[in-house]
Amino acid sequence: MVRFLMVLAAAALAAGCGKSGKDAKTDQSAAEAPAAEAADGSISGQRALTDLNAGHPELEAAQKIGGAEGRSPFEGDRVIKLNAIVRRSLDLSREFDDAAPGIRAAVDAAAAGGDRAAAEAGIRKIDEFYVRAKAALDDMVKAEEELKASGEYYDDSIFYGMMKFVTDIETELREEKAALAAKLG
Numbered sequence: 001m002v003r004f005l006m007v008l009a010a011a012a013l014a015a016g017c018g019k020s021g022k023d024a025k026t027d028q029s030a031a032e033a034p035a036a037e038a039a040d041g042s043i044s045g046q047r048a049l050t051d052l053n054a055g056h057p058e059l060e061a062a063q064k065i066g067g068a069e070g071r072s073p074f075e076g077d078r079v080i081k082l083n084a085i086v087r088r089s090l091d092l093s094r095e096f097d098d099a100a101p102g103i104r105a106a107v108d109a110a111a112a113g114g115d116r117a118a119a120e121a122g123i124r125k126i127d128e129f130y131v132r133a134k135a136a137l138d139d140m141v142k143a144e145e146e147l148k149a150s151g152e153y154y155d156d157s158i159f160y161g162m163m164k165f166v167t168d169i170e171t172e173l174r175e176e177k178a179a180l181a182a183k184l185g
Helices: 002-015 021-038 078-111 116-150 156-184
Strands: none
Touching: 078 116, 078 156, 116 156
8 A cells, every 4th residue: 555655646746746637737738838939840859847836935945846946857758658667566566465365375275285286376476476576677777777878857756766666566576476485395
């Protein structure tokens, strides 16, 4: 549940910093109009920077979205790629959470002299989950390298929250796989 809330918070910040519906559309339209005029007909793929903290003078610099500049947490559409990786990990986590009680019960039963084949099938299932989690982590590491090499602005705390989530899923599955395999013997 905590992982899910962390992902929602990161996605909300990356997608528009908490504004929804009519307010977000109004702010986006207002921000895009000057940017379109300033582009002189060329398309750069970058969004205009707008002060996402406007109307909130009570916020200190450290509390402001995008720091003191009020920048979007990511430039362009890179956040869509990052969110897709986080989403894969979230979906995987949910699948694992649904399957884990049955797999653990099968391993416990096999350790007590029950059906070993069911326990081995469960461990193979966890191994499949782990392979997918490792692939998501590898993709996130590659995305981090690309992001840093691009020179684009990004909010470290939001990116590293996304990275931590993907890493935690991989770690959890690796540790669960090892613990169940050890229990099975």
